[in-house]
Structure formats: structure tokens, C-alpha cells
Amino acid sequence: MNRPRARNALGYVFVSELLEALARLREDRQVRVLLFRSGVKGVFCAGADLKEREQMSEAEVGVFVQRLRGLMNDIASSAVMGLIETTRGLLPGAGGTQRLPRCLGVALAKELIFTGRRLNGVQAQALGLVNHTVAQNEEGDAAYHQARALAQEILPQAPIAVRLGKVAIDRGMEVDIASGMAIEEMCYAQNIPTRDRLEGMAAFREKRPPKFVGK
DSSP, X not given: OOOGGGTTOBOHHHXXXXXXXXXXXXXOTTOOOOXXXXXXXXXXXXXXXXXXXXXXXXXXXXXXXXXXXXXXXXXXXXXXXXXXXXXXXXXXXXXXXXXXXXXXXXXXXHHHHHHTOOEEHHHHHHHTSOSOOOOOOTTSOHHHHHHHHHHHHHTTSOHHHHHHHHHHHHHHTTSOHHHHHHHHHHHHHHHTTOHHHHHHHHHHHHTSOOOOOOO
């Protein structure tokens, strides 16, 4: 993301371009891991572009927030983060009121949203809001290198199994556990006929690294 004058604020054109890029990448089976990186030093994303939002009609705001919510559904130690909308006379409209309670629990989500409190990276990790924190380097890209290292761990794994695991987790979190188990069963069944499953078992038996092909 590279919108330096607006600190990567999410405006209409910016969100449209991100959605178009994601749509193209979704069809590319060669893409295994996607990293969102800021090209603006010292900032990842300033949130919604409130200067642009102020010029929108009520109808335009509704359409834009719906598109922004769709984008967030697809995307997520010196860093500072928070849902600060209530400090601007707003409430989270891109899914924050639904994702945060599922991540941290209802009581803590309400506290953070009602107060508009900002958290640093260490605080966010302690709450379970982020997986990792890293000390910033001189280039300002320490988090990017940490993300690349994580991607390198994911890449050798079976592509179809990873993709179906993601589907099972994401869809399962939206329903009760019994329905979630049924979703997992359906995903598992889709993986059974794959060549990668057979390769994984053969590699285990032969005590060698597997060579997955995504089929």
C-alpha cells in the first residue's frame, strides 16, 4: 500500500484498487501466501479516509462502507492500533464490532470500542490480538521480514490442505461447534482424493520430505 499523503487512509479509489487486486490474485493458483505491506515508512494504514468521507452523501457512505467491509473480510512493537471510531462520532463499520468480540470476547471488545483506546504492539500481543511483535529496525520493515519468515514456513505445506483448513476455520467460526464440525468434515472429504495427501503419507513412510504439487 502506497498512499503517502493520506498515510494509506482507505479512500474510495484506494479500496477499489485493493479489491480489484485481490480478485485477480484469488484466481491465481500460483499464489500461496499474500502479504500486505506498506510502502509508507512509519505507518501501515491510518484507517478510513475521513476527509473524503465527509464529502460523501449518506447513500455514498453506505455503499462505501459495504465495500470496505468486503475488503476486510478478504484481508488484519512500535505499532499503535485501535478501533477509535467512537472518538470521531462514529462506530466501527468495516466489521470491527463483529470480529473483535470473536477474537477477544464481548466484555473486552466493548471496553476497547467504547473507549477508542489505542494499543501498542506488546499490549495487542498480550491480549491475543496479534500473533507476533518485533523490535523495529532502522529500515522500518521489521514486521515485513517477520511476515516473510512466517510465509516461508507455510509455503512447503500442502496447498490444498492449507486452503481447505482456512475455509474450515473461517466458516466454522461463524456457526455453532456442531455445524463447524460438519464444515470440517466436508473440507476433509475434499482433501481425501488429492495427490498431495498420498504424497504426504508416502513421504512419512519413506522418511523423506514431501513434495507437494497442489493437486
